Amino acid sequence: xxxxxxxxxxxxxxxxxxxxxxxxxxxxxxxxxxxxxxxxxxxxxxxxxxxxxxxxxxxxxxxxxxxxxxxxxxxxxxxxxxxxxxxxxxxxxxxxxxxxxxxxxxxxxxxxxxxxxxxxxxxxxxxxxxxxxxxxxxxxxxxxxxxxxxxxxxxxxxxxxxxxxxxxxxxxxxxxxxxxxxxxxxxxxxxxxxxxxxxxxxxxxxxxxxxxxxxxxxxxxxxxxxxxxxxxxxxxxxxxxxxxxxxx
Amino acid sequence: xxxxxxxxxxxxxxxxxxxxxxxxxxxxxxxxxxxxxxxxxxxxxxxxxxxxxxxxxxxxxxxxxxxxxxxxxxxxxxxxxxxxxxxxxxxxxxxxxxxxxxxxxxxxxxxxxxxxxxxxxxxxxxxxxxxxxxxxxxxxxxxxxxxxxxxxxxxxxxxxxxxxxxxxxxxxxxxxxxxxxxxxxxxxxxxxxxxxxxxxxxxxxxxxxxxxxxxxxxxxxxxxxxxxxxxxxxxxxxxxxxxxxxxxxxxxxxxxxxxxxxxxxxxxxxxxxxxxxxxxxxxxxxxxxxxxxxxxxxxxxxxxxxxxxxx
Numbered sequence: 231x232x233x234x235x236x237x238x239x240x241x242x243x244x245x246x247x248x249x250x251x252x253x254x255x256x257x258x259x260x261x262x263x264x265x266x267x268x269x270x271x272x273x274x275x276x277x278x279x280x281x282x283x284x285x286x287x288x289x290x291x292x293x294x295x296x297x298x299x300x301x302x303x304x305x306x307x308x309x310x311x312x313x314x315x316x317x318x319x320x321x322x323x324x325x326x327x328x329x330x331x332x333x334x335x336x337x338x339x340x341x342x343x344x345x346x347x348x349x350x351x352x353x354x355x356x357x358x359x360x361x362x363x364x365x366x367x368x369x370x371x372x373x374x375x376x377x378x379x380x381x382x383x384x385x386x387x388x389x390x391x392x393x394x395x396x397x398x399x400x401x402x403x404x405x406x407x408x409x410x411x412x413x414x415x416x417x418x419x420x421x422x423x424x425x426x427x428x429x430x431x432x433x434x435x436x437x438x439x440x441x442x443x444x445x446x447x448x449x450x451x452x453x454x455x456x457x458x459x460x461x462x463x464x465x466x467x468x469x470x471x472x473x474x475x476x477x478x
Numbered sequence: 479x480x481x482x483x484x485x486x487x488x489x490x491x492x493x494x495x496x497x498x499x500x501x502x503x504x505x506x507x508x509x510x511x512x513x514x515x516x517x518x519x520x521x522x523x524x525x526x527x528x529x530x531x532x533x534x535x536x537x538x539x540x541x542x543x544x545x546x547x548x549x550x551x552x553x554x555x556x557x558x559x560x561x562x563x564x565x566x567x568x569x570x571x572x573x574x575x576x577x578x579x580x581x582x583x584x585x586x587x588x589x590x591x592x593x594x595x596x597x598x599x600x601x602x603x604x605x606x607x608x609x610x611x612x613x614x615x616x617x618x619x620x621x622x623x624x625x626x627x628x629x630x631x632x633x634x635x636x637x638x639x640x641x642x643x644x645x646x647x648x649x650x651x652x653x654x655x656x657x658x659x660x661x662x663x664x665x666x667x668x669x670x671x672x673x674x675x676x677x678x679x680x681x682x683x684x685x686x687x688x689x690x691x692x693x694x695x696x697x698x699x700x701x702x703x704x705x706x707x708x709x710x711x712x713x714x715x716x717x718x719x720x721x722x723x724x725x726x727x728x729x730x731x732x733x734x735x736x737x738x739x740x741x742x743x744x745x746x747x748x749x750x751x752x753x754x755x756x757x758x759x760x761x762x763x764x765x766x767x768x769x770x771x772x773x774x775x776x777x778x779x780x781x782x783x784x785x786x787x788x789x
Contacts, residue, residue, distance in 0.1 A: 233583040244571040318565035322628065325533065325563065326584040327556040474533075 234336025304405030566625030619650030
């Protein structure tokens with residue numbers, strides 16, 4: 231598993247692909263950072279009530295990353311699975327004496343390492359704020375952890391979509407749509423049937439994320455993300471188990 | 479089972495969504511033997527190799543490797559098999575060393591012990607001077623060698639090569655055949671190929687597949703015995719009547735080279751040794767003035783066509 235994770239992570243940077251993803255995400259996050267910063271200073275200047283720098287900048291910056299990741303994570307997933315299936319390099323893994331679980335966990339770990347790198351770079355931007363303002367470190371840490379959990383769920387979902395669609399472009403597009411659906415499913419929660427609305431709200435990734443960034447470290451929200459990740463990884467493993475017999 | 483038998487398949491069948499993949503195929507491969515799978519496109523060669531590699535499981539029949547039943551779920555058994563699929567599984571952005579090291583680790587070798595495996599595979603496949611080269615910058619022939627190196631680096635008992643010479647130029651093809659011959663010294667090999675020359679050069683055993691069925695199986699020399707018919711080169715001073723030539727008893731086919739020269743194939747099962755006498759007799763009667771008549775060597779291609787044609 232570690233061999234696959236290490237190789238796939240390094241492989242992302244052997245071509246301009248990984249660098250481009252990293253650079254474009256940093257450019258977008260950097261721009262957002264300055265916009266959020268200037269917005270925050272304007273609020274102070276005009277004495278508008280703010281929620282503090284930990285929310286106004288740190289939490290919103292993580293929220294921006296979550297929307298950027300609607301495109302970033304599917305690209306990552308299609309590079310590690312759909313693209314490899316398309317050029318048959320994945321047959322090396324499929325014919326090797328390793329279980330489908332190891333393949334799934336290895337590739338998933340590579341995606342997590344990449345996401346972790348982006349979150350680390352984002353953390354640097356937030357840490358810079360501590361020079362001039364007092365950050366609520368617990369809240370910021372929880373926000374970053376919530377962001378990581380949400381993006382890990384993205385990775386699991388996008389990985390599964392990439393495993394069921396072989397064409398990289400279609401897989402990427404379908405993953406983005408699917409992630410958007412799971413993120414904002416609460417928009418559908420207006421059926422006026424209480425139990426149905428509450429189920430729809432419960433399934434929304436953003437609701438659980440919002441709970442965490444507001445400082446409510448609820449174990450049920452954390453458990454929700456873990457269940458989503460486990461479920462989609464299991465589905466991916468079942469799918470990989472099947473395609474390793476079809477593709478080779 | 480003979481104690482040197484490495485691989486046996488007993489009446490294996492595999493269906494693809496109601497289409498026939500492999501039908502009732504049996505084979506036996508002894509240690510150190512090379513078996514060539516020959517057949518037209520869609521004959522089931524790749525499917526048979528996938529079954530033998532334990533990638534898919536036979537729906538009927540069984541396959542045993544070193545006396546143990548092959549099971550796709552048994553990942554440990556894959557260590558005994560080196561499988562090169564139709565599409566070489568190469569990571570083009572890696573160097574040759576990086577790729578082989580990665581493959582070795584996937585087969586469970588530790589970094590410290592990997593170097594001897596890498597050296598073995600690179601030396602066998604003549605890749606030492608390409609160690610630090612990025613795979614995408616190398617020629618197709620070298621890429622194919624890298625893919626073979628990957629399939630042998632764990633020193634498997636059985637090597638399965640699916641069209642290893644596909645798309646290679648004549649010089650690379652020659653090198654590839656030489657490599658397979660060298661590998662055959664200490665491995666048992668099954669090759670699927672379209673190239674009859676591959677079979678002639680590398681294999682002792684031959685299986686011809688057609689529509690998922692083994693239509694010929696045995697030693698390469700037996701194919702000559704079973705399917706060869708008399709083939710004569712004849713030259714007449716007077717151009718003969720082609721219709722009359724074709725109608726001579728025992729003649730299967732006549733190939734005309736020019737007005738005077740012909741190749742005549744005898745029918746299978748006919749008393750071929752009498753064909754030349756019959757032709758001489760007919761030529762004398764018809765006044766065709768026979769100048770030359772002698773047996774001609776038949777190519778394996780022709781025998782292959784004949785086997786497929788008859789089935």
